[in-house]
Amino acid sequence: MAEFLNILAIGLLLGGIYALVSVGLNLIFGVIRVVNFAQGEFVMLGMYGAFAAQTALRLDPYLAPVLVVPALFLLGCAVYWVLLRPLQGEPMMQVFATFGLLMVLENSVLAVTRGVSFSVGSVLSDTTIAIGPVQMPLARIIVLAAATVVAAGLGWWLRATMPGKAIRAVAQDRKAARLMGIPVERMYMVTFGVGAALAGLAGCLLSPLYSMSPQIGMNFIMPAFAVVVLGGLGSVRGAYVGGFIVGLTEALAGFYLDPALKHAVLFMVFIAVLIIRPSGLFGVAGAEEVGLREQS
Amino acid sequence: MKLTRRQFGGVVAGAAMMAGTRGSFAQGGPIKIGAINPYSGAMAQYGDEVTRCYELAADWVNGQGGVLGRQIQIVRGNATSAQEGIAAIEQLVGRDKVDILAGTYVTAISNAASESALNYGKLYWETNALARDLTDRGLPNFVRSGPSSNEFASRAVEGALKIVAAKLGKQPKDLKAWVEHEDSAYGTSIATEQQRLLKEAGVGFGVGSHSARAIDVTDSILRAKNAAPDIWISTAYVVDTNLLLRAARDQGFKPAAMMLCGVGDTKETLEALGKEYLEGIFVVSYPRPDVSEKYGPGAGAFLKLYRDKLGRDPIAPQGMNAFVGMKMLFEAVKAAGGVDYEKVVKAAAAMDKPLGTYETGYGAKFDAKMQNTRALPVVAQWQGGLVKAVFPTEAAAEGVAVVNLPRA
Numbered sequence: 001m002a003e004f005l006n007i008l009a010i011g012l013l014l015g016g017i018y019a020l021v022s023v024g025l026n027l028i029f030g031v032i033r034v035v036n037f038a039q040g041e042f043v044m045l046g047m048y049g050a051f052a053a054q055t056a057l058r059l060d061p062y063l064a065p066v067l068v069v070p071a072l073f074l075l076g077c078a079v080y081w082v083l084l085r086p087l088q089g090e091p092m093m094q095v096f097a098t099f100g101l102l103m104v105l106e107n108s109v110l111a112v113t114r115g116v117s118f119s120v121g122s123v124l125s126d127t128t129i130a131i132g133p134v135q136m137p138l139a140r141i142i143v144l145a146a147a148t149v150v151a152a153g154l155g156w157w158l159r160a161t162m163p164g165k166a167i168r169a170v171a172q173d174r175k176a177a178r179l180m181g182i183p184v185e186r187m188y189m190v191t192f193g194v195g196a197a198l199a200g201l202a203g204c205l206l207s208p209l210y211s212m213s214p215q216i217g218m219n220f221i222m223p224a225f226a227v228v229v230l231g232g233l234g235s236v237r238g239a240y241v242g243g244f245i246v247g248l249t250e251a252l253a254g255f256y257l258d259p260a261l262k263h264a265v266l267f268m269v270f271i272a273v274l275i276i277r278p279s280g281l282f283g284v285a286g287a288e289e290v291g292l293r294e295q296s
Numbered sequence: 297m298k299l300t301r302r303q304f305g306g307v308v309a310g311a312a313m314m315a316g317t318r319g320s321f322a323q324g325g326p327i328k329i330g331a332i333n334p335y336s337g338a339m340a341q342y343g344d345e346v347t348r349c350y351e352l353a354a355d356w357v358n359g360q361g362g363v364l365g366r367q368i369q370i371v372r373g374n375a376t377s378a379q380e381g382i383a384a385i386e387q388l389v390g391r392d393k394v395d396i397l398a399g400t401y402v403t404a405i406s407n408a409a410s411e412s413a414l415n416y417g418k419l420y421w422e423t424n425a426l427a428r429d430l431t432d433r434g435l436p437n438f439v440r441s442g443p444s445s446n447e448f449a450s451r452a453v454e455g456a457l458k459i460v461a462a463k464l465g466k467q468p469k470d471l472k473a474w475v476e477h478e479d480s481a482y483g484t485s486i487a488t489e490q491q492r493l494l495k496e497a498g499v500g501f502g503v504g505s506h507s508a509r510a511i512d513v514t515d516s517i518l519r520a521k522n523a524a525p526d527i528w529i530s531t532a533y534v535v536d537t538n539l540l541l542r543a544a545r546d547q548g549f550k551p552a553a554m555m556l557c558g559v560g561d562t563k564e565t566l567e568a569l570g571k572e573y574l575e576g577i578f579v580v581s582y583p584r585p586d587v588s589e590k591y592g593p594g595a596g597a598f599l600k601l602y603r604d605k606l607g608r609d610p611i612a613p614q615g616m617n618a619f620v621g622m623k624m625l626f627e628a629v630k631a632a633g634g635v636d637y638e639k640v641v642k643a644a645a646a647m648d649k650p651l652g653t654y655e656t657g658y659g660a661k662f663d664a665k666m667q668n669t670r671a672l673p674v675v676a677q678w679q680g681g682l683v684k685a686v687f688p689t690e691a692a693a694e695g696v697a698v699v700n701l702p703r704a
Contacts, residue, residue, distance in 0.1 A: 003522070010514045017511060107337075115338035117534055119568040126570075128546050137546040211538040211568045215338060219509045254515030259506045260479050262515070 002133035007255045008248070009134045015247025016144030017206065021220045022227040022239040023151055024198030030234020031171040031191040033091065034084060037098040039224065040217030041105040042072055042196045046203015047212040048109060054120045061120045062142070064204045069197045076196025080189045102217070109214040117211040125208035139208045146205050150198060151240040158236065167191055171234065223250075226270050232283025241281060245269070326369040327362075327635060329354070329421075329625075330388035332399035332409045337376040342612055343401045346424055347372060349615040350398065352601055353622035363626045364633065375400075381409035389416045395635040396421060398625065401614065403427040403482070410438050419637035423621030424614055426558070427485060431667040437637045439628075439644050439666040441621035441658075442582070443673050445482075449489035452529050452557050452580045455675035457497055459578070459687055460527045460553040463701050473501040474525035474551070476516060476540065478508040478532040486531045486557055501525070508536045517543040524551075531557040538568040545573055552702035553578060561676060561683045562612055571681035576700025579676045579683060582613040583656040583691065586684055587674065591691040592657040613683075617671075620654040624668075627660075641666060657691060 025039045049068035053059040059067070083101060087093045127138040158164035169177040170187045178184050210216060223246055231242025246266060253265035273281065331350050333343035347370065354368040362368060371392045373384035381400075388394045397413045400406035403425040410420035410430070414437045422430060422440040426448065431440050461471045475490050477483035487503065494501045502523040506516045517540060520528055528551045530540060537560045544554070555578040559565070566574065583592055585599035598619055602610055610616065624647070629635060631643035649660040651670050659670030675687035679699055685691040686698050 003518075006518065007515070010512070010518070014512045014514075110337055110340075114336075114340045114344075116341050117538075117564045117568075119538070119564070121570075126545075128548075135547050209542070211535045211564060213338065213535050216535070219511055223511065250512065251515055254512075255518055259504060259510070259513070259516045259519070263507070 005132070006134050007251050009136055010255075011248035011251030012244060013136060013140040013144055013247070014251055015244030016140065016147045017209075017243075018223055018227050018246050019240045019243025020143055020147040020150060020202045020205065021199070022224045022231070022243055023147070023154060023236060024195035024202070025221075025224050026228040026231070026234060026236065026239040027154065027198070028192055028195035029228060031167055032080075032084070032188050034094045034098060034192075035225075036192075036195070037095065037221065038079075038101040038105060038217075039195070039199055040219070040221030041102050042076070042199030042217070043203040043206070043220050044109065044212070044214065044217035045075070045105065046072060046200035047207040047210070047216065048113075048118075048203075049200060050204040050207040051118050051120050051212065060122050061204055061207045062122055062124065064207075065201050068200045068204050072200030072203075073193040073197035076193035077189050079196070080192035084192070085185065085188070106214050106217065113214060115214070117213045119211050120207045122208045137209075143202075143205050143209075146201070147240065147243065150201070151236055154194075154198075155236045163187075163190065223266075226266060228280075230270055230273055230280055232280030235280070235282040238280055238282030245281075324366070326367040327364070327396070327629065328369050328371050328392060328394040329622075330371050330373050330385070330392065330394035330397045332373045332375050332381055332384050332388075332397060332405060333401050334376040334405070335372060335374045339376065339401055342614055345610070345612050345615045346399075346401050346618040348606065349602075349610075349618040350423075350622050352598075352605060353619045353626070355605070356601060357623075357626050363629050368626070373397075375405045375409065378404045378408035381405040382412045385409050385412040385416065385418075389413075389418060394418070396625070396629070396637075396640075398423060398622070400425045403430060406430055410435055413437055417637065419635065419640050421621070421625045423618045427481065428489075428667075429485075431663075431665040434665055436641065439641060439662065439668075441624045441660070441668050441671060442617050443671045444667055445486045446489050447671065448531075448557055448580055448673055449486045450493055451673045451675060452486075452555055453490055453493040453497065453499075455555060455578060455580065455687055456494070456499070456527050456529065456553075459675065459698060460555075460701065463698065464526060464552055466526065469498040469500075471499045471527070472523070472525045473499050474504065474520040474523055474528045475501055476504045476506070476520060476528065476530040476532070478536055479505040480508065482533075483508075483531045490529060490531075490557075506532075506536065506540075508533045510536065510539070512543075513539050514543045514547060516540065517547050517549050520551075521547060521549040527551060527553040527555060529555045529557060530560075532559065534559050534562070534564050538565055541565070541569050541573070541577075545569070550703055554703065555580065555675075561678075566678075566681060571678070574678035575680070576703050577678045578686075579678070580673050581676050581683070582617040583658075583674045583685065584613045584676065584683065585610065585616055585655075586682075586693055587657055587691045588685075588693050591652060591685075591688070592655045593652065594655040598655045616656055620656045620658055623654065624660055 028036045050061040050064040053064040125139045129136045166182045227242040231238025249266045250262045254262040331347045351370045358367050373388045375381040375384040396419045398421040406425035413420040423442050426445045428444045428446050477487035504516050506513050557580045561579040561581045585595045628640050628644040632639035647660040651659040653659050661670045674685045674691045676683045677686045684696045
């Protein structure tokens with residue numbers, strides 16, 4: 001029983017990591033309808049941002065979001081305006097463009113770091129909290145808490161604020177939103193910026209957990225795609241819950257079956273969920289309401 | 297302009313004469329060695345280090361009059377993948393007219409590049425790539441001067457038996473090991489050989505594998521923890537090694553001994569885990585300049601050469617292994633009287649130098665597949681933030697002994 005509880009805790013904490021990484025990805029997908037392959041690279045940039053902040057300013061990685069999140073927001077806005085906006089109406093080209101961006105960001109960081117991996121430390125990162133037989137690293141608890149706050153905050157922002165409502169309106173029907181006077185292009189830009197900023201936040205909070213390498217973004221992005229499809233495209237709640245499903249599946253399969261099989265099991269669950277519920281757990285059937293309808 | 301048949305014949309004859317002149321000039325010119333390594337991308341740091349030490353060996357031998365009266369010139373060929381390895385060979389042979397090819401930090405690149413070198417009739421002198429398969433192919437132009445993955449595996453098991461079991465006062469049959477590895481060919485090949493050797497020694501063991509790209513490896517650590525081994529032996533890359541050690545620390549997994557194979561001995565791991573946690577962790581590694589002069593005569597001189605030229609200490613243990621490999625190549629070329637690959641391979645096959653001949657403690661005796669059987673890694677240990685050789689005992693510098701075993 002103690003063993004099971006420990007694995008359960010590990011799975012939930014891992015779910016927090018996936019949820020935090022996936023929320024921004026799902027927001028971008030749901031609103032702009034772009035599968036952003038470079039989302040993992042934004043996480044990677046967030047990690048290196050935390051490293052730079054610690055090296056240059058001696059800033060703890062948990063304080064680095066103060067600088068990194070606005071920087072990633074601006075980068076996201078710039079990427080949308082320069083790269084994706086001119087490709088509107090060419091959804092496949094937009095996907096390829098984000099893949100190109102992935103390669104540019106990864107190789108640029110490679111060129112600067114020459115492949116050397118870096119680590120950042122925090123006073124909190126070496127602490128483990130033990131509850132009976134369950135060992136929980138504090139750094140992972142912080143990520144789980146952040147994922148919860150971000151998912152709740154983003155959900156509230158989209159529901160209760162004017163910019164959030166505008167984003168939802170654009171996601172539901174771009175043409176109608178434009179007729180209502182919503183600046184569609186600006187909302188897309190803001191959405192992409194927020195998605196990138198959330199990835200930057202994830203990068204900062206994950207930096208004490210990993211030795212960072214320029215390729216680390218790719219490690220996050222594949223499970224993150226599974227999370228957003230499982231949870232439901234465009235659904236913040238789906239990304240949050242999907243993260244835990246993926247985390248728990250990986251932890252349980254990895255421990256009780258074989259770590260080498262955990263991804264096979266995860267994608268079996270993934271396929272099963274899609275067969276039973278094609279729109280994902282929290283997606284809307286047909287996904288028209290979250291922006292998957294062909295729009296002009 | 298229109299050429300007559302006679303004019304065309306004259307141009308061809310002239311070109312042939314010039315080519316002949318160039319060929320005879322090349323005989324008196326430098327011996328060019330094409331160094332295939334990754335100089336960009338994720339593996340650039342170590343690719344650079346390996347070639348820097350080739351260049352150091354070239355400087356050293358040139359200072360002594362060169363080889364066969366000719367200077368040695370290292371020409372770099374960048375390859376970050378197998379495909380680029382083939383392209384680099386074409387460029388080095390076609391454009392740079394190299395006489396010999398050498399490498400490589402990465403097995404996949406070595407595999408493709410050495411086959412391509414054979415197409416051009418060139419020797420491929422391997423110093424650093426590890427996979428046993430490279431020599432098992434029996435490629436006629438291929439020689440490996442450094443240890444293979446099998447030597448890393450056998451040194452790890454030797455360390456488990458002669459250091460850990462001995463210190464714990466256990467017979468091999470009472471020792472419990474856990475063999476953890478990343479699941480690509482690199483980790484799997486070393487782990488498979490470790491399992492064979494452990495079984496042969498009568499040691500009980502469990503096995504775990506993980507993806508080097510995994511976001512979380514706590515499940516792997518908990519499986520190992522459940523098995524309660526005396527020694528945990530891991531073969532992985534830098535990033536997942538650091539992740540495994542972090543998970544072990546977080547989960548309170550503290551076997552009597554932890555041993556890392558091939559990586560985990562650089563600043564990257566030190567920065568990730570800190571010297572207090574690493575204290576006492578073993579690393580199976582290429583011999584470093586800290587080995588005793590008795591074990592590796594000239595190791596101190598190598599360090600001085602390196603510091604004089606580069607103004608700092610070596611960044612990775614691969615360097616001295618590359619330096620020694622290049623020295624062996626010079627000796628083989630000298631004995632062969634030229635750079636023809638068949639003659640150099642034959643000369644290398646005739647080498648018979650005892651262990652303790654070179655800076656790394658290596659000797660030179662090649663088996664039928666041209667694997668140097670006297671190139672052996674050492675077992676080192678993290679001590680006070682530094683990695684120090686502790687096994688074989690004669691490799692340990694004066695005053696260095698095994699510490700923190702069992703791990704506190």
